[in-house]
Amino acid sequence: MASGPCCSFLEILLAIILPPLGVFLHFGCCSMEFCICLLLTVLGYIPGIIYAIYVLVALDSDRRDRDYYDLA
Known part of the structure; x- marks a missing residue:
């Protein structure tokens, strides 16, 4: 859903805060x-x-790779 690096930065910043x-x-x-994230945050x-x-980082890069191969 992120449209660019600014949105990714904001999501990672929010992931650190909450x-x-x-x-x-x-x-x-x-x-x-x-x-899963909600459960892990409640537990610790x-x-x-x-x-x-x-x-946010790993799954997003996997999706970008998959989209690239779909286009090729």
């Missing part, structure tokens, strides 16, 4: 990523941050 919010902005409310703030940043 992890579920950054994931919510990227994936939406009822996604599995959001539910640091695991929530780590998971949120991982999901």
Whole structure:
């Protein structure tokens, strides 16, 4: 859902401050990523941050790679 580097930066910044919010902005409310991030944040703030940043950075790069190969 992110349209550029500015949105990605904002999502990562929000993921550090409040992890579920950054994931919510990227994936939406009822996604599995959001539910896992919310659960990890309730159980411990640091695991929530780590998971949120991982999901925003790693899954986004996987999707960009997949889109590139679909176009080729």
